[in-house]
Amino acid sequence: xxxxxxxxxxxxxxxxxxxxxxxxxxxxxxxxxxxxxxxxxxxxxxxxxxxxxxxxxxxxxxxxxxxxxxxxxxxxxxxxxxxxxxxxxxxxxxxxxxxxxxxxxxxxxxxxxxxxxxxxxxxxxxxxxxxxxxxxxxxxxxxxxxxxxxxxxxxxxxxxxxxxxxxxxxxxxxxxxxxxxxxxxxxxxxxxxxxxxxxxxxxxxxxxxxxxxxxxxxxxxxxxxxxxxxxxxxxxxxxxxxxxxxxxxxxxxxxxxxxxxxxxxxxxxxxxxxxxxxxxxxxxxxxxxxxxxxxxxxxxxxxxxxxxxxxxxxxxxxxxxxxxxxxxxxxxxxxxxxxxxxxxxxxxxxxxxxxxxxxxxxxxxxxxxxxxxxxxxxxxxxxxxxxxxxxxxxxxxxxxxxxxxxxxxxxxxxxxxxxxxxxxxxxxxxxxxxxxxx
Amino acid sequence: xxxxxxxxxxxxxxxxxxxxxxxxxxxxxxxxxxxxxxxxxxxxxxxxxxxxxxxxxxxxxxxxxx
Numbered sequence: 001x002x003x004x005x006x007x008x009x010x011x012x013x014x015x016x017x018x019x020x021x022x023x024x025x026x027x028x029x030x031x032x033x034x035x036x037x038x039x040x041x042x043x044x045x046x047x048x049x050x051x052x053x054x055x056x057x058x059x060x061x062x063x064x065x066x067x068x069x070x071x072x073x074x075x076x077x078x079x080x081x082x083x084x085x086x087x088x089x090x091x092x093x094x095x096x097x098x099x100x101x102x103x104x105x106x107x108x109x110x111x112x113x114x115x116x117x118x119x120x121x122x123x124x125x126x127x128x129x130x131x132x133x134x135x136x137x138x139x140x141x142x143x144x145x146x147x148x149x150x151x152x153x154x155x156x157x158x159x160x161x162x163x164x165x166x167x168x169x170x171x172x173x174x175x176x177x178x179x180x181x182x183x184x185x186x187x188x189x190x191x192x193x194x195x196x197x198x199x200x201x202x203x204x205x206x207x208x209x210x211x212x213x214x215x216x217x218x219x220x221x222x223x224x225x226x227x228x229x230x231x232x233x234x235x236x237x238x239x240x241x242x243x244x245x246x247x248x249x250x251x252x253x254x255x256x257x258x259x260x261x262x263x264x265x266x267x268x269x270x271x272x273x274x275x276x277x278x279x280x281x282x283x284x285x286x287x288x289x290x291x292x293x294x295x296x297x298x299x300x301x302x303x304x305x306x307x308x309x310x311x312x313x314x315x316x317x318x319x320x321x322x323x324x325x326x327x328x329x330x331x332x333x334x335x336x337x338x339x340x341x342x343x344x345x346x347x348x349x350x351x352x353x354x355x356x357x358x359x360x361x362x363x364x365x366x367x368x369x370x371x372x373x374x375x376x377x378x379x380x381x382x383x384x385x386x387x388x389x390x391x392x393x394x395x396x397x398x399x400x401x402x403x404x405x406x407x408x409x410x411x412x413x414x415x416x417x418x419x420x421x422x423x424x425x426x427x428x429x430x431x432x433x434x435x436x437x438x
Numbered sequence: 439x440x441x442x443x444x445x446x447x448x449x450x451x452x453x454x455x456x457x458x459x460x461x462x463x464x465x466x467x468x469x470x471x472x473x474x475x476x477x478x479x480x481x482x483x484x485x486x487x488x489x490x491x492x493x494x495x496x497x498x499x500x501x502x503x504x
Contacts, residue, residue, distance in 0.1 A: 090493070134467040139452060309456055371490035373453075379493050383449040388468055391456065 044072030047082055049323055049346070049420050058420045059363070062351035071335035077107045080325070080344040081337070086355035086375070088335040089347040092326055094380035096122045099326035099345060101382060105422065106325045106346045109207060112218050113226075117268040119276070123381055124256070132253030132261060133269060134385050136184060136246025142388045149180055149396050157404040161433055165411065168289055168429040169282070177281035177393055184389065185273060186232065186245030198225045199274045229267040246273070277386045280322060281393055283425030286416075287319045288394070290429055291365070292401075293410045301367055302402055311367040312394045317374030318365055320353035321424040324378060349375045350424055408433050439477045440500040441485050443470050447496035454497055458488045470497070 043064060048054075054061055062084055065072055070085035083089050092099045100122050102115070115121065118129035135141065153176060160166040178196065182189050201221045205213050233251055236242040242252070250266045261269070292299045302311060325346040328339045339345060352375050354362040359369070377384035384390070411430035418426050441461060443454070454470045455462035460481060463471050477485045477499070489497045 094494070131467070134450075138466055138468045139455070139464045140466070313453070313457070370487065373491065373493040375493060377451065379451070380449055383451055385468075387450075388452055391452070 041069035041072035041074075044069055044074045044082060046076060047072065047074040048076035049348075049422070051420070054420045055418045058350065058424065059354060062348065062354065066351060066355060071337045073337075077344075080106045080346055081334075081339060083334070083345060083347040084351035084355075085335065086352040086358035089349065089352040089375055090379055091334065092345055092347045093324075093375070093378050093382065096126075096381055098329055098332050100329050101126070101326060103327040103344060104325055106344050108344070111268070112206075113222060113264065113268055116272045117265055119272060119382060126381060128255040129261070129265075129269070130381075130385065132250050132255065133246065133273075135253070136249040137385050137389050139388045141184065141244075141246075142392045145180065145184060145389075146392055146396060148183065149176070149393060150400065152176055152179060153396055153400040154404060157400055160431070161405050164433050166408075166429075166431045166433075168431050169286065169427075172397075173282045173285040173289070173429070176397065177278055177285070177390075180389070180393060181274065181277045181386075184246055185270060186236075186243055186247035194228075195274060198228070198271075199278070202271060203275050225271065226264060226267045229270055230263050233263055233266060273386070276384075277389070279423050279425075280384075280386075281390050283321050283423055284315065284319055284390070284394065285397065286426050286429050287321070287424075288315045289408075289431065290410070290416055290426060291315075291318075293408055293429075293431055295365070296407070298365055298367065299406065302398055303406065305399055305402060307367050308395055308398045308402075310369070310372075311398065312391055313372045313374065314365055314367050314369050315394065316376035316391075317353045317359065317369070317372055319424070320349035320374060320376040322376070322378070323348050323350060323422050323424070349378065405433065407435065439479075439482050439485060440475055440502075441472045441477050441488075442475075442498050442500065443472055444496045444498070445469070447494045449494050449496075451493055453491045453493065454488055457491055458484055461485055461488055 043061075047061070047065065049058075065082065065084040070083065071088055072082050072084070074080060074082050083092060101120055102122065104116070104119055118126050118133060121129060153172075156172045156176060160168075160171050163171075166172070178192055179189050182192060182195065187195060198221065201217050202225070205221075206217045208214050208217075229247075232247060236248055236251055242248045247266065247270070250261050250269060252260070254260060292302075302308060323346060325344055328341055328343050328345055330341050332339050334345070353359070356362050358373065377387040377390075408431045411432050414430040416426035417428055443462075448469050450464075450468040450470070452464065452468055452470065455464050461473055461477070461484060463473055465471055485499050489495075489499055491497075
């Protein structure tokens with residue numbers, strides 16, 4: 001697609017800078033400097049990660065964006081930048097001074113109780129919150145949890161093999177990360193259904209087009225969730241030896257000075273950890289097992305278990321399912337484009353993970369890929385605090401798969417329903433175990 | 439050979455200690471720590487490779503002999 005920018009059709013290339021200057025002076029809008037001669041972002045004009053037309057094959061479009069306009073302006077959602085290259089994605093997430101986390105989604109979705117915590121804070125406030133939240137998900141805590149995750153993975157795989165077929169979402173990809181994150185946070189596993197309902201209400205129904213539904217979530221569900229968290233915090237206050245979990249770490253940990261997180265803040269952090277920590281691992285597992293079902297050669301390579309830690313990194317790179325955003329704080333330049341203060345900049349780890357400038361043969365899974373500086377967990381100060389947990393869950397899952405369920409296929413005729421958006425993934429995965437068939 | 443982690447740059451990805459546990463470990467919050475400042479010669483190649491795995495380019499080696 002080499003069509004010229006529509007506003008500059010009559011101009012030669014040499015005249016473009018002048019046009020840019022004029023358009024900025026005359027219109028002085030929040031719009032980008034069109035025709036700045038750096039890239040042709042015609043194809044990005046209506047690009048929108050929520051577009052259902054992109055769901056089946058987002059990577060074809062992302063590759064085209066990387067080629068033509070790695071930093072592109074789209075008019076969707078009131079206008080925002082979309083960054084598809086590795087280098088600029090890393091630049092944005094690393095530089096909180098120019099690219100603030102005060103807004104982290106396009107479209108912006110304000111939370112009624114205040115910003116999501118700690119993701120919508122910048123340093124130094126962010127750093128203080130992270131000091132009391134991160135220990136709950138530290139490599140040490142995660143290592144302590146590994147035996148329980150392994151036992152659970154064995155049980156779940158064992159049940160699938162016995163059955164001979166699987167709805168992999170409900171049989172494995174949903175329960176394993178859900179139960180694990182509840183244990184780390186410190187909620188009773190028996191409350192899983194209740195917490196999943198809270199999560200669903202606040203992730204989906206809070207944004208319902210139906211005002212009645214929205215109001216019910218705001219006025220009833222949120223206070224109910226806050227009260228639920230408070231009962232668990234109050235219980236810990238009464239205990240002589242409170243459990244060593246993320247809730248205790250937030251409750252008793254000190255922020256800057258001698259302040260502590262309030263109950264409301266802890267509830268907000270718990271909700272973020274539930275919403276951010278579950279679907280991400282679930283969807284990475286779904287995509288990984290769909291891929292392994294279709295690629296027995298890769299599955300067989302995993303039988304050498306020494307390769308699994310590196311394989312986990314490679315699957316993380318290949319899928320890098322989360323799309324995120326920042327708000328620009330000042331007029332600046334990114335990848336040669338002029339970004340204005342307050343414009344939203346959406347960055348795409350799914351696309352960055354396939355950037356050939358960073359990863360040779362990016363569309364090929366190479367279980368021994370090295371180096372592999374993927375951005376599946378973002379980067380900079382907001383690097384996903386659950387990354388150690390996610391990585392352990394994926395590693396243990398592959399190790400137990402090799403032992404218990406080494407061979408499986410897609411159910412005959414099954415085609416996964418795909419979605420793009422903030423968390424890329426598939427909504428169903430039907431597997432069969434060949435040895436149990438016929 | 440000396441191995442270093444720039445604390446200003448490190449964001450706690452954990453790629454260093456997950457992929458190279460003989461060279462790195464971690465602190466309470468998951469930030470990387472070098473196991474031994476001076477790398478034994480049998481691990482020198484791995485130490486050089488480990489610098490390439492850090493997304494923040496926080497891991498460096500100093501090849502000067504001391």
